[in-house]
Amino acid sequence: TKWVYSFGDGRAEGRASDRNLLGGKGANLAEMCSLGLPVPPGFTITTEVCTYYYSNDRTYPTDLDQQVEAALEEMGRIAGRRFGDPEKLLLVSVRSGARASMPGMMDTVLNLGLNDETVEALAKDSGDQRFAWDSYRRFIQMYGNVVLGIDHDEFEEILSDEKARHGYDLDTEFTADQWREVVGLYKEKVESEIGRPFPQDPREQLWGAIGAVFNSWMNPRAVTYRRLHDIPASWGTAVNVQAMVFGNMGETSATGVAFTRNPSTGEKALYGEFLINAQGEDVVAGIRTPQPLTEKARLESGSDKPSLEKAMPEAFATFVEVAKKLEAHYRDMQDLEFTIERGKLWMLQTRSGKRTTRAALKIAVDMANEGLITREEAVCRIEPASLDQLLHPTLDPNAPRDIIATGLPASPGAATGQIVFSPDEAEELKAHGVKTILVRVETSPEDIHGMHAAEGILTTRGGMTSHAAVVARGMGKPCVSGAGSLRVDYREGTMVALGRTFRKGDIITIDGGTGQVLAGAVPMQEPALSGDFSTIMEWADQIRRMKVRANAETPLDARTARKFGAEGIGLCRTEHMFFNDERILAMREMILSDTEEQRRAALAKLLPMQRADFIELFEIMAGLPVTIRLLDPPLHEFLPKTDEEIAEVAKSMDVNPKRLKERTEELHEFNPMLGNRGCRLAVSYPEIAEMQARAIFEAAVEAAKRTGQPVVPEIMVPLVGIVSELSFVKKIIDDVAKQVLEASGAKLDYLVGTMIELPRAALTADSIAREAEFFSFGTNDLTQTTFGISRDDAGAFLETYRKKGIIEQDPFISLDVDGVGALVKIAAENGRATRSGIKLGICGEHGGDPASIAFCERVGLDYVSCSPFRVPIARLAAAQAAC
Ligand code: ADP
Ligand code: MG
Numbered sequence: 001t002k003w004v005y006s007f008g009d010g011r012a013e014g015r016a017s018d019r020n021l022l023g024g025k026g027a028n029l030a031e032m033c034s035l036g037l038p039v040p041p042g043f044t045i046t047t048e049v050c051t052y053y054y055s056n057d058r059t060y061p062t063d064l065d066q067q068v069e070a071a072l073e074e075m076g077r078i079a080g081r082r083f084g085d086p087e088k089l090l091l092v093s094v095r096s097g098a099r100a101s102m103p104g105m106m107d108t109v110l111n112l113g114l115n116d117e118t119v120e121a122l123a124k125d126s127g128d129q130r131f132a133w134d135s136y137r138r139f140i141q142m143y144g145n146v147v148l149g150i151d152h153d154e155f156e157e158i159l160s161d162e163k164a165r166h167g168y169d170l171d172t173e174f175t176a177d178q179w180r181e182v183v184g185l186y187k188e189k190v191e192s193e194i195g196r197p198f199p200q201d202p203r204e205q206l207w208g209a210i211g212a213v214f215n216s217w218m219n220p221r222a223v224t225y226r227r228l229h230d231i232p233a234s235w236g237t238a239v240n241v242q243a244m245v246f247g248n249m250g251e252t253s254a255t256g257v258a259f260t261r262n263p264s265t266g267e268k269a270l271y272g273e274f275l276i277n278a279q280g281e282d283v284v285a286g287i288r289t290p291q292p293l294t295e296k297a298r299l300e301s302g303s304d305k306p307s308l309e310k311a312m313p314e315a316f317a318t319f320v321e322v323a324k325k326l327e328a329h330y331r332d333m334q335d336l337e338f339t340i341e342r343g344k345l346w347m348l349q350t351r352s353g354k355r356t357t358r359a360a361l362k363i364a365v366d367m368a369n370e371g372l373i374t375r376e377e378a379v380c381r382i383e384p385a386s387l388d389q390l391l392h393p394t395l396d397p398n399a400p401r402d403i404i405a406t407g408l409p410a411s412p413g414a415a416t417g418q419i420v421f422s423p424d425e426a427e428e429l430k431a432h433g434v435k436t437i438l439v440r441v442e443t444s445p446e447d448i449h450g451m452h453a454a455e456g457i458l459t460t461r462g463g464m465t466s467h468a469a470v471v472a473r474g475m476g477k478p479c480v481s482g483a484g485s486l487r488v489d490y491r492e493g494t495m496v497a498l499g500r501t502f503r504k505g506d507i508i509t510i511d512g513g514t515g516q517v518l519a520g521a522v523p524m525q526e527p528a529l530s531g532d533f534s535t536i537m538e539w540a541d542q543i544r545r546m547k548v549r550a551n552a553e554t555p556l557d558a559r560t561a562r563k564f565g566a567e568g569i570g571l572c573r574t575e576h577m578f579f580n581d582e583r584i585l586a587m588r589e590m591i592l593s594d595t596e597e598q599r600r601a602a603l604a605k606l607l608p609m610q611r612a613d614f615i616e617l618f619e620i621m622a623g624l625p626v627t628i629r630l631l632d633p634p635l636h637e638f639l640p641k642t643d644e645e646i647a648e649v650a651k652s653m654d655v656n657p658k659r660l661k662e663r664t665e666e667l668h669e670f671n672p673m674l675g676n677r678g679c680r681l682a683v684s685y686p687e688i689a690e691m692q693a694r695a696i697f698e699a700a701v702e703a704a705k706r707t708g709q710p711v712v713p714e715i716m717v718p719l720v721g722i723v724s725e726l727s728f729v730k731k732i733i734d735d736v737a738k739q740v741l742e743a744s745g746a747k748l749d750y751l752v753g754t755m756i757e758l759p760r761a762a763l764t765a766d767s768i769a770r771e772a773e774f775f776s777f778g779t780n781d782l783t784q785t786t787f788g789i790s791r792d793d794a795g796a797f798l799e800t801y802r803k804k805g806i807i808e809q810d811p812f813i814s815l816d817v818d819g820v821g822a823l824v825k826i827a828a829e830n831g832r833a834t835r836s837g838i839k840l841g842i843c844g845e846h847g848g849d850p851a852s853i854a855f856c857e858r859v860g861l862d863y864v865s866c867s868p869f870r871v872p873i874a875r876l877a878a879a880q881a882a883c
C-alpha cells in the first residue's frame, strides 16, 4: 500500500480531490505545488495510516518507516538539505490535517530536527544566532506541549519571568544569549516533568510528533468537535511533514494569514494580518497585535503600523498574484497561510474560507455576477440553516449607548447577557436559561463548549483571525475581539473598563457589527434583509419546484410568513386560536357540556371569534391558499385543572362545581396522544366541526368581498385512519358549505383533504384519496405513530440512543427516510394513483429541515410548510434539492 505522498518543486503525487486520503491540508498543499506556486517540499502520511493505527492497537504498517525515509530523502533532495544532518540542516514542521477542517483541534510542531548540536549549525548557516535560539526555544515549547504533554503555562511562566527580569514587553526584545538561557531553563523544565532529557535524536522527534498527531485524533477536544459537527471518527487525520521556512529571520521575514475576500462582509478585497519577524501561530495567538496586509485596510482601521503592502512591496505583489490565482482555481474565497523568509514568499496553506452568512451571500452573488460560478452554484453555496444568522437582531440605532470599550467587529449580530469569565459557568447558566457573554483574554479550543453556551463572546486580545473570531463566525455568534482597553482578572472575577469595574453577573451588551462593548442591556431591532439575501432568494425561487408555505395561525405569524416569502399557509392549527383567557372559558363550557344543546350554546359563543380570526387570516393571505385544520388536540388540554378554575367555569355555566369535577374526571384519558382527538372528536361531537366549517365559509365569503380576490379555503381533517371517518366529516363540511353559500348567494371553491399522520392512513391512501382532495403529511405525529414513540417522553432515551449509535439522528428533527419516509412514499404514490392531481404537502417540523426537504423533492411533493422564520431556509433548501 502507498501510505506516503510527496509534494514539492512544482510536482505532487496527490491533488485537491484526494481530500479523503490526504486530508484537506495535504490535498491542497499538493494542488498548490502542481499549480507551480512556491510551497516548501514535503509529504503527507495518509488518513488510512490513522485508521490502521487505531484498528491495530496504535501501531503502524510495517512498511511505513521505509516510505517515510524515502520521502524524507526526496524532500531533502528538493530542498538541497538532509534531515538530521548538521552540515546541511533540514528542519520540518509536522502538521495534522483532517478531511474536514477542524480549526485548532490538532496541534502543529514547528522547527523539528533542532537539538543542541543542530541549533549551532542553524546559527552558522543563517548567520543569525538570535534566530537559531528563538527557533529552538519555540520547538522545545511546542514539542514539550504537543508530544510530551507538558502544559503550555509551564513554559509561559518561565518566559514571563525572564521577560520581567530583563524588563521587556515583547518577545522580540530578547537577545540570542537570552534565548539560549531560556532554552536551558526549558530543557530543565522538560527533564523535571518527564524524568528524562529532551529528545535529541531528530528521528525520535519526528516519530514522536507523528504519533502525537494520530493520538490527538482521539483527544477530548477533537472528539467534542466531531460530535458537534457530525464528523465520523472513522475518517481519521493525515499527517503532513514539510520543510520549514522561517518568518522569524529578522526584519525582512514575516508570517501571516489572509482571506481573498473579507470573511465578515464579503467585500472583494484581500484581507488579512501579518507579523514581522514571527513564526507560525504568533498571528492567531494574539501575542503581538498583528498588522493589516493592505494600505486600504490600514487606513480603514487607523493602524499606526505599516501594511505588508508598504513594508515588503515585492513579496506583497507576489502574494496578490498567488491569491488571485488560487481563488480563480478553486472558484471560491480562500483562506491562506503564508510565510516570507528573507523577502521570499512561501505558501503554507489554502482552503475555502469560513465566512459569515452575510459574507457568504455577497461572495456567492458577486462570484455569479463575475461569471466565476453559475447562479445554481451560488444558490448551492449557501448553507440553508445559516440564514438563521441573518434573522439575528441588531442594536436599535436610536437607543442610548453606554460604550465602555471598542474592539474588533469579529462576528456580527448583537447579544446581551451576564458576564461570565469561564466556559463552564456559561454552560451552567445556560442550563438554567440564563443568557451570558463569555469574557476571556483570548479563547482556545478548550473553551468551545462555553462559546456554544454563551450568547456572545468578548476577548481582550487577538485579531479578526483569532481563535475566538474564527469560531464565533462559524457558530453564527456575535463576537467582539481584541478589546484591548479592558482589563480582565479571572481570579477576582472582574473586568475593568475606563476605571469602571464590572463583575461576574453584571449585564453587558456586545455589538459584533461595530465592535462596541456596552454597559447594560440595549434595545434590539429586527434585521433588515440585505440586497444579496433577496438576490439569492430570487435565484432560489427561480430554481425550485416545490412551493413553500408557512404554519401560522396568528395575524403576526401570517404577516411574518408573507414577509419571508411564504406562498400560503400550509397549516393553521385552529385550537391555537382558543388558548387565551376570554376564549378558553367558552371552550371549556363546550367541552364540559352534558348535552348537545349546552354544547351548541357554547359553540355559538365561539363561532364569531373563529370567524373574525379567519377573516383576518384570509385578508392577510389574500390570493394565497390557506389550509385550516379542524380541532385536533385531546380535550383535556383545555380542561380546568385547579379547583379555582373549576369554580369559575361552573359559575359561568351555572352548574354545580362537584358535578363539573366529575365530568372532568370522566374525560380523563390514559394516552391522550392516542385518545379521543382529531377527526374522532368530530365524529363524537359533530357540532364542533359544524361550527368550525361555518366560521371558515362565512369568513371566506366575507374576505372575498373585502379583498376582491377569491379565497379558496382548504379544510383539513386531522388524524384520519379510516376512509369512512373522512367521509363522515366531509359530509358535515359539505352540508354547511351548501347552507352558507345558499344563504349568502356567494360562490366559493374549497377543498377538503386530510392529514396523513397514521400508518394506516398511509397504507390505505388509495381509498382515502377517493374522498380527500389533498394530503398533508403531518410528519410529527406520523413519526410518533410509526416509531411508537411519544415525542414528549422521548427526551429520556433518544439522546442515549444517539450516543450509543442506535440512531444517527433525532427522527423528530430530520425525517426518518427509511421508515416514515417509506410511508410517505407509499401514500404519495397510491394517493396519486386514485386521484392524479391530488395536492401533496408536508406540514410537520420537518418541512423546515433541509435534509427532509430534499426528501420531499425526491418523492415529488407539491409544497413544504414550516414555521414562518424558517421560510427563507425552506425556499433555499427546496432550490438546492431541485439542483
Ligand atoms: P492549523 O491547522 O492549526 O492552522 P498548521 O499546520 O496550518 O495548523 O500550522 C500552524 C502554523 O504553523 C501556521 O501558521 C502555519 O503557517 C505554520 N507552519 C506550518 N508548517 C510550516 C512550515 N513548514 N514552515 C513555516 N511555518 C509553518
Ligand atoms: Mg492552529
Ligand code: MG
Pocket (backbone or CB within 6 Å): 337, 349
Ligand atoms: Mg493552518
